[in-house]
Amino acid sequence: MSMPQVLEPRLRHPAPSRGRTPWFEGDVAPEKVPEKYRLGRAFVPKTRYLDPEFLRVELDKLFTRTWLMACRTEELPKVGSFVEYEIASHSILVVRTAKDSIGAYYNACRHRGTRLACGRGRVGSFICPFHGWRWNLDGSVRLVLDREEFVPRSDDDLALVRLRAEEWAGFVFITMDPGAMPLLEYLDPIPRIFAPFQLDHMRYRWMTGVLLPCNWKTALDGFLEAYHVPGTHPQLFRPDKSNTHLATLKEIDNRIWSPTTSYERHAHYSSVGRKKQSAAAESAKDPARRETSGVTDERLAVALAVQYIHEDMRGLENERSWRAAEALKTADVPAGTSAGEYYLQLYRELSLAEGYDWPVITRQQWAEAGTAWNVFPNTILLPNQGSIFGYRARPYGPDPDRCRFEIFSLDQVPVADYGKPRDFRPEFFADYRDAGLGVVFNQDMANAQEVTVGMHSPSFDGHRLSEEQEMTIYNHHRVADRFLWAD
Ligand code: FES
Ligand SMILES: [Fe+2]
Structure with missing residues (x-):
């Protein structure tokens, strides 16, 4: 393969085209996007990651106009509980x-x-640490020292400035845009497709934040x-x-193929089976269809995959699914049932016996749910029954090469625990290598760093994306353009 030549993106990609990514009504015309930031066919110029000016436009027009996932309702257990949500130079109290x-x-x-307040905590009223002005939790002003000296100011003018906050599935989203569409409309079709997974009955197992030496989008792209x-x-x-750092050709041949599905704002990929077979694959992440990668004992392949994810990644699977996997290893799987299907049955039986609400999720529902969703702009959710992963990335200061990245693991709770508060504290590490994230996440974090170093090379002009499996990344940029350059 020849080395890429150093060429201006505009020369290399003269005719902007969406490739296989659909257009949606409301997408901006390519000529409205400054040339240096313009998308090409399956091509994203690196300026959208590295240019401080692009970050400034994102701060000005993207984060101020979209719905942003600020926290979970469980982080606000009592009246007066608050969480500070920071995104670049904006600080917001929820x-x-x-x-x-x-x-x-x-x-x-x-x-x-x-x-007024930092981090998280609980207050009876907000008290400014400087001159001691106070506000009620509803934002109305409670105390202004020597109020008569502030005659021109009405109480309305002195009230805290409110943003819209709305909830979905136990998440609190905020928007700085008073005219934004309602949250549920913005999230469409996610609320409908995620409904079977009951995220509102999930609670944090853990959340870890780290600083990464990469753009906030690079952290998500991985x-x-x-x-x-x-x-x-x-x-x-x-x-x-075994962790030899290269897949064999046979393993590569057995890889799971994961095409993109794009909606108006959000997109996901779906791991649908081996590429050669996937034209006929109608079902996406249905765990009953787990691949066995050529291992002769299908039970062992399914069980070890579940257990590895639970042990190394500490999410998406859980201690109960680990036990179901353990039972599968020696189970008599009935003829005509795959090991994946039988594993799901064992997991369901355990869950019901231990007090969990565990509806049967249909093949159609698994298929629509896909594997990982970009909840536009800066959150990713991996739907699953029982336990899910989520990721969130935010710019950190004015440097486009720095971000705050968080991984969170949620578990469904038994019916008897609905509504019960739990102790929860997120963790934060300046260096991801100190965070104990496990082998898989450390591999991903290392990529984010190395991609950033390489992107700065003058030989590199932008991402050349797969037109099937990386359109999730492209979709983010397509949607971002609607907010960045619409006016
Ligand atoms: S700055 Fe807050 S009371 Fe003066
Ligand atoms: Fe990864």
Whole structure:
């Protein structure tokens, strides 16, 4: 293969085209996008990652106009519980204002702008640390020292400035755009497709935040395709999980193919089986169809895959699914039933016996759910029954090569625990290598760093994406353009 030549993106990709990514009504015309940021066919110029000016436009027009996942309702267990949500230079307080309502305010004193609260905690009222002004949880002003000296200011003018906060499936989203469409409409079709997985009955197992030396989108991109699995995680092909750093040709031949499905705003990939067979594959992530990668004992292949994910990644699977997998290893699988189907049956029996609501998810529902969704703009969710993973990335300061990246693992709770508060504390590590994230996540984090170093090379002009398996990444940029350049 010849080395790529150093060429201007515009010369290399003269005719912007969506390739196989669909157009949607409301997409901006390519000529409205500044040339240096313009997408080509399956091509994303690196300027959209590396250029500080592009980050400024994102801060100005993308994060201020979209719905952003700020926290889970369980992080606000009591009236007065608050979480500070920071995104670049914006700090926002999300607070439980009453038993059944959650509000959000810009975290800035109306007097001279002081930040009112940091991190997370619980307050009876917000008190500015500078001159002691106070606000009720509903944002109305409670105390202004020497109020008569501030005659021109109405109480309305002194009230905290409110943002919209709405909930879906136990997540609290906020938007800085007063005119934004309602959250459920914005998330469409995710609420319908995720409904069988009951995310509202899930709670944090853990959440770990790290600083990464990469653009916030680079951190997400690594989780928006499974095309990297043979190159990055070859151990996932091997029942013994040996971690030699290259997949064999046979393993590559057995890889799972994961095409993209794009909706108006959000997109996902679906791991649908081996590429050669996948034209006929109608079912996406249905665990009953787990691949065996040529291992003769299908039971062992399924069981070891489940157990490895539980042990190494600490999410998506759980201790109960680990036990179901253990039972599968020696189970008498009835003729005509695959090991994957039988595993699901064992997992279901255990879950029902231990007090979980465990509806049967149809093949059609698994197929629509796919594997990993970009909840536009900066969250990823991996739907699954019982346990899910989520990721969130945010710019960190004005440097486009830095971001705050969080991984969270949620588990469904037994019916008896619905509504019960739990102790939960997210963890934060400045260096991902200190975070104990396991082999798979460390492989992904290392990629994010190396991609960034390489992108700075003058020889590199932008991402050349697979038109099937990496259109999740492309879709993000297509949708971003609607917010960045619409006016
Ligand atoms: S800056 Fe907040 S009370 Fe003065
Ligand atoms: Fe990965």
